[in-house]
Amino acid sequence: MFGGFAKSIFGSSNDRYVKSLNPTIAKIASFEPTLQAMSDAELAAQTPKFRERLASGTKLDDLLPEAFATVREAARRVLGQRHYDVQMVGGIVLHRGEIAEMRTGEGKTLVATLATYLNALPGKGVHVVTVNDYLASRDASWMSQVYGFLGLTTGVIIPNLTDEQRRDAYHSDITYGTNNEFGFDYLRDNMKYERSGMVQRPFNFAIVDEVDSILIDEARTPLIISGPTDDKSELYMQVHAVVRQFAAEDYEMDEKQKTIILTEDGTEKAERMLEAAGLLEGENLYDFENTQVVHHLNQALRANMMFKADTDYIVKDGKVVIIDEFTGRMMDGRRWSDGLHQAVEAKEGVQIEPENQTMASITFQNYFRMYPKIGGMTGTAATEAAEFYDIYKINVVSIPTNVPVQRVDEEDEFYKDTADKFRAIAKKIREHAEKGQPVLVGTVSIEKSELLSEFLVQEGVDHKVLNARFHEMEAHIVAQAGRKSAVTIATNMAGRGTDIQLGGNLEFRMSDEHPDLVAGTPEYDARAAEITREIAAEKAAVLAAGGLFVLGTERHESRRIDNQLRGRSGRQGDPGLSRFYLSLDDDLLRIFGPDTLFAKMMRNNMEDGEAIGSKWLTKAIETAQKKVEARNYDIRKQVVEYDDVMNDQRKVIYEQRSDIMDAETVGEMVEDMRAETVNIVVGEACPPNSYPEQWDVQGMKTRAAEVLNLDLPVEDWMAEEAIDPEIVQERVQAAADAAIADKAASLEPETWTQVEKSILLQHLDHHWKEHLSTLDALRQVVHLRAYAQKTPINEYKQEAFALFQRMLDNIREDVTRTIAHANFQFEAPTALPELPDFITTHFDPFTGEDNSADIDAGTRGFVTTQLPPMQIVRPESQDIGQDPAEWEGRVNRNAPCPCGSGRKYKHCHGAVGPA
Incomplete structure (x- = not known):
């Protein structure tokens, strides 16, 4: 009670934090008159000046007010958009490595330019991470106009790029891409055999758009690169x-x-x-x-x-x-x-x-924790603030809207069963559509979307049904969902990154209705002016009808997803309405809800078609959602706990690979491995504190021949009086070193180094792959140790450590054996092997589908990398040719095969060998 009273007087800690940024906002505004008076060339010259000041010791925080003001002025000139003060607050939050929670329609894409520009000035690269390839390309094309004006370069990472194109994109000042592409490139880089083949630079700073979707929802499943076994x-x-x-x-x-x-x-x-x-x-x-x-x-x-x-x-x-x-x-x-x-x-x-065997894998949690600084933005993060801090050590800051929200959020309505609920929803949609109000309907699955569509057909309501497979097509349809009487049914994943503007969207209408017109021509301008007037008239009608009505067909497992749906309505102070319709058949209530006497009474006493609203039931739903959120958090936390064990080992292996690739010579490393192997071979045959007559002489001779390729006169050594294990070890070591030195002398030093590097990397990769497979199997069964009153994670840590030690011993022995037995009959240096076409997978935790190349699998297209402008190219048969031999490299391996078989390209005409 006292806490609520104090909050009403002093404001919450979040309010006080946002208020503390006001002096910085005022300082940014103070630079505006000076910057407005500059010419374009003078404004662009700010970037080299900032870089000179950084080189002389100025800190980024000290540059922030002037740099933010520069970006604001550049965006005003190039895009015709001036950052609001609340957007400046968002930029500061991102720069500080925190999450900016900003409502839908507040312009998060524009906010990102502030922190991105400032952190790109040192030249170490900034990654802007989006949820799909369409948004990565769209945002890169759109915002690169601002960065380019100020003299910074922009790259975009999408499927189907060559290593050279990826390397160029990563060496740009700012790189846009999806979480999948960034993660897979990291894994692939650590499977390369030469440093020059790697595409990424050291991690610096990342801004994650839709941070809750990427760092929480998608973090339930790891990224995996696999190959046949x-x-x-x-x-x-x-x-x-x-x-x-x-x-x-x-x-x-x-x-x-x-x-x-x-x-x-x-x-x-x-x-x-x-x-x-x-x-x-x-x-x-x-x-x-x-x-x-x-x-x-x-x-x-x-x-x-x-x-x-x-x-x-x-x-x-x-x-x-x-x-x-x-x-x-x-x-x-x-x-x-x-x-x-x-x-x-x-x-x-x-x-x-x-089956496919895992070659490399990483969780998003451990991938993004490698960035020294990471910021995020989304419309809904507050409900998961504890998880963001526990896992990533990132705070969530809720930023007020530029204009007060006018949307009305009505209480939930409950029905006895799904049929009653959907009949009521269809009638309600028809009522609102008839008075000109646009309706956005959110469903939790494609199946429910199609079922509701049947009810709407019976009611005679025109509508569009979307799912989360065609991102680019969705953007066009969702952008027009605010038109008069429009009814749009979408899964809760639909329409990310696209604002629903009341009356319609000029840009999308022009591209949809007049794709043949070229921007800047008199014909284009005349038609654009005409459509602008139509949109203004339509917007007035929609506002009079009450704005966008968001209707949820059931509650999601997470309150955050419900809030995302609600947030589609009421952007920038527009009026709006939202309501959820529930039934006792809904999955959330059926599986996790309260199976109480009250619920049973409801089922027995409610009439068909009867609706009730109850604060108690709304509270019960929220309690069920909190239970599921806590359960899902536990699942993700467990994923991280287990992956942390592997992550420590992954770092050791990847650092070892980097050391091998960067070293001018690896002779000392190979020599150390040989010494360790000799120590083990001798130690097995001549245990400490034992007498020579107790030694396994024959066993040592056999092991020396098998591992070191040596025929040792051990019987002669045994005849000596003063023989001891140390002397035996020195002699075996000397014989092994001499044999290898003879081999090395037969080759050029550069060739010998290349041979050693190749053998080291191949054995390292082979044993790491086998180790991952064993750890996967161990993890599947270690939970059974709980029946023996043991903690599974502790058991996993102990066994994983022992397995890792055993793997390192095996690597040393195998490298020593291979070099000792190999015969070299060539003069030219050996070429390092190329990486095969591995399978990349990241299963969507909601649909179970592989979304590792989402836009290609969805649109059967690819995104051009020329910026600006961005365009989606659809390689239909006439674009990619009729000959399947021409499709390689033009069709993504996860996309449907252009032949029309319905199978993925990699399993049809893109398969290795006969299709």
């Missing part, structure tokens, strides 16, 4: 034969968590059957040696007990095809990961295709 078809069939013999009492299922575990009796039964099949090492299923077998057993259990034919998948043409749970459509070319797809193939008795 060994064929394990026989193992899948053997494990499937075991799983078929289980009865219902042998396992426990949790459908909500989608997990399945063996009971104690089931574990004993599994051990007996696996032992009989020759798949078990030792007697205990959960011994470390059986990690891979347990992983396959768990996946076979899920495939047989949880995944149903004709519901989760179908068998078509001898292949298992996944069915999208939201749309019911087949997803050709998509495969479940982690061996699950192979387990389903074994269950259905079809040909088992080799």
Whole structure:
């Protein structure tokens, strides 16, 4: 109570923080008259002056007021847009490495130019991260006009670029791109064999647009680069034969968590059957040696007990095809990961295709934490402020709107079931559309969008249905969703980055209705003036009807997504209305809601079609949402905890690779590895504090021949009286060094260095890949240690450390063995191997679809990189040619194949070998 009273008098801590920036805002404004008096050339000359001052020791913070004022003036001249004071507040927040929470329509894209320009001045590069390729290209094209005016270069990272194009984009002052592209480039760079092949520069500063979507929603799944692995078809069939013999009492299922575990009796039964099949090492299923077998057993259990034919998948043409749970459509070319797809193939008795093995992976949490400074912006971040601070150490600052919000947020309406609710929604939409009010309807899935569309057809309401697959097309339709009587149904992911302007959007109308007219011509200007008058008249009619009506068909798991939908209405002080319609059949209420006596009474006592509004029910919904948010946060936190273990190891491996690539010579590193290997070989045969007669002489000779390629006279050494392990080790070391020195002498020094580097990198990559596979399998089963009263994460850390130490020992021994046994019969330096065409995946946590190349998979197009202007090019058959041989490099590997088969290009005409 006292806290609320104090807040009403002194304001919240957020209000006080924003207020403390007022002196800086006033200082920025004080530079405006001087800058306005400058010519274009004088204004552009500010950039080299700022850079000179930085070189002489001035700090970025001291430059901020003048630099921000310069950007404001440049934007006014180039774009005709002058930053508001609240946008200046947003720019300061971004520069300080915090999250600016700004409502929809407040111009976040323009806000980013302030902090981007200032932080690009030192020349270390600034990354602006967007949620899809269309927005990356659009924003880069749009804002590069300001940066170019001030003498800075702009690049954009999109799919289908060559390494040279990527390198040029990363070496620009400012680089736009998606989180996927930035992350995959980092992973690919750390798989290259030469420093010159890497495209990224050291991390400096990143601004993340829609920061809640990227750092929270998409952070539930990691980025993965994978490649084909060994064929394990026989193992899948053997494990499937075991799983078929289980009865219902042998396992426990949790459908909500989608997990399945063996009971104690089931574990004993599994051990007996696996032992009989020759798949078990030792007697205990959960011994470390059986990690891979347990992983396959768990996946076979899920495939047989949880995944149903004709519901989760179908068998078509001898292949298992996944069915999208939201749309019911087949997803050709998509495969479940982690061996699950192979387990389903074994269950259905079809040909088992080799699984892909992880070559490199990283979570968004650990990728973005590598930036020394990171800022973010979104319309909704306050509800996740605790997570942003816990994971990324970033504060959230809520920035007031430029004009007070006039939108009315009405209480939720509850109905007995979905049919009643949708009938009421269709009637309500018709009422508002008839009076000229535009309606934006938000649904949680494509399936619900299509169902509502059927009800609207029955009501005779004209409408458009969108989903989140075609970003560029969506932008055009959502931009016109504010026109008189327009009804637009969209999933909650639709329309990101595009404002809904009441009356319509001039730019989009011109491009849609008059694509043949060229900007700047008299014909273009005349038609633009005519459309501008139409838009003004239409906007007046829409304002009179009450502005945009946002209607939610059900509550989302996260309050943040609901707020994003509501935020589409009421931009820049426009009037608006929002309301959510709910039923007891909604997933949120059904799975997570209160199964109370009150809910049962509602179901039994409500009449068909009856609606009720209740603050108690609204509160119950919010409580359910908080529960889900907390659960999802725990999932993401667990992902980070486990990836942190791998991240420490990843840093060691990647730093080792960088050291190898940068070193003029790696002879000392190879020599140290050889010394360690000799130490192990001798130590195994001659244990400390043992007598010579206890030594394993034959074992040492065998190991020396196998690993060091040496035939040692160990029997002669044993005849000496003063022999001891140290003397043996010195002699073995000297013999090994001499043998390698002879090999090195037969080649040019540069060639020998190239050989050593190549062997080091190849063995490092091979063992790291195997290590990742083992850690994946370990993570799948380590939670079972909880039954032994052990903490799974601690067990994972201990075993992962032991595995890492073992991997380093194996790398040393394999490098030593390869160099010792290799015969070199060439004169020219060996060419380092090229990276194959790996598979990149990042599964959307909501749809389960691979969005690693979203615009290409959605529009079957590619984005040009010439800035400005930006344009989307659609390579239809006449653009890319009829000959499939010409498609390589022009069609993204994740895009649908232009031949019309419905399969992804990489699985059709882009496949390696015959299509």
